[in-house]
Amino acid sequence: MLEAGAQVRIRDMSPPGHIRTPHYLRGKTGVIERALGPYENPEQRAYCLPAPEKQLYRVRFSMRELWGDEAETPDDTLDAEIYEHWIDTHAA
Amino acid sequence: MPHDHYDHHHLSPSGHPYREDNDAPLSYWQTMEIAIREIMIEKGEFTAAEVNAQIEAMDARNPTNGAKVVARAWDEPSFKAALLADGSKATREMGFDIGPMNLVAVENTEDTHNVIVCTLCSCYPRNLLGLPPDWYKTREYRSRTVKEPRKVLAEFGVDLPEATTCRVHDSTADMRYIVLPARPAGTEGWSQEQLAELVTRDSMIGTGLPKVPG
Numbered sequence: 184m185l186e187a188g189a190q191v192r193i194r195d196m197s198p199p200g201h202i203r204t205p206h207y208l209r210g211k212t213g214v215i216e217r218a219l220g221p222y223e224n225p226e227q228r229a230y231c232l233p234a235p236e237k238q239l240y241r242v243r244f245s246m247r248e249l250w251g252d253e254a255e256t257p258d259d260t261l262d263a264e265i266y267e268h269w270i271d272t273h274a275a
Numbered sequence: 276m277p278h279d280h281y282d283h284h285h286l287s288p289s290g291h292p293y294r295e296d297n298d299a300p301l302s303y304w305q306t307m308e309i310a311i312r313e314i315m316i317e318k319g320e321f322t323a324a325e326v327n328a329q330i331e332a333m334d335a336r337n338p339t340n341g342a343k344v345v346a347r348a349w350d351e352p353s354f355k356a357a358l359l360a361d362g363s364k365a366t367r368e369m370g371f372d373i374g375p376m377n378l379v380a381v382e383n384t385e386d387t388h389n390v391i392v393c394t395l396c397s398c399y400p401r402n403l404l405g406l407p408p409d410w411y412k413t414r415e416y417r418s419r420t421v422k423e424p425r426k427v428l429a430e431f432g433v434d435l436p437e438a439t440t441c442r443v444h445d446s447t448a449d450m451r452y453i454v455l456p457a458r459p460a461g462t463e464g465w466s467q468e469q470l471a472e473l474v475t476r477d478s479m480i481g482t483g484l485p486k487v488p489g
Contacts (some may be wrong), residue, residue, distance in 0.1 A: 197396065222448070253422075262443070
């Protein structure tokens with residue numbers, strides 16, 4: 184389990200199928216805003232397959248991190264829900 | 276941007292646009308839905324009247340539910356704390372049938388403004404706010420709100436001061452979000468019923484602010 188405040192990086196991968204990690208967040212670094220608990224993995228659930236539970240987190244990113252020089256206001260933030268298997272704690 | 280744009284080349288004599296008839300063939304999934312529904316009705320699983328009653332119940336949900344939640348949070352500090360700590364539990368205890376929804380309430384303060392979007396589809400706290408407005412589901416709203424939220428908000432008439440931090444919430448998975456707007460000044464001593472009148476749908480999405488008294 185990751186704690187609020189932990190720095191993380193979203194995995195930059197593109198598996199086929201139903202994915203809930205938007206492309207614009209892949210490869211980006213953020214901070215755990217809160218842990219939400221275990222939820223069935225939608226990547227299987229979408230196909231009515233047995234879906235193991237995965238920890239779900241709200242991850243907060245700065246607009247600077249997401250959009251670089253194009254950021255409208257760099258210190259504004261974006262929060263999104265990300266499942267544990269999309270989160271890399273070492274590459275942050 | 277909040278408004279739909281019509282094709283102005285095809286107006287009726289009354290000046291209103293014609294709406295195309297839905298003569299196109301059914302899509303695969305439309306055919307599938309009708310087939311399953313008819314089989315379920317034939318098998319006696321439910322009746323057509325029950326299907327219609329469910330649709331009516333869904334259509335009947337509207338932002339006044341959310342407004343009651345916001346008004347109570349403005350009025351009762353302990354409820355506000357409970358709502359921010361666990362939105363699902365707090366609203367369920369108010370008696371709202373929120374089903375399996377997991378609710379996160381995010382609070383607007385003097386220095387923070389929150390806005391909700393779902394870039395992947397159209398996730399929306401329907402049990403508290405009713406059906407989402409059409410613009411919420413458009414590619415423009417979904418793609419622009421995560422990149423230039425201040426410009427989008429300005430088009431809705433909300434001009435954020437530079438010193439205010441804008442927090443965008445992309446509803447990507449199992450949570451649904453409601454913004455707890457800041458209580459308008461000049462409402463001291465108001466009842467929850469009076470306060471709820473000030474709470475608009477857009478103020479709970481973050482694309483608007485509550486009405487001001489007077």
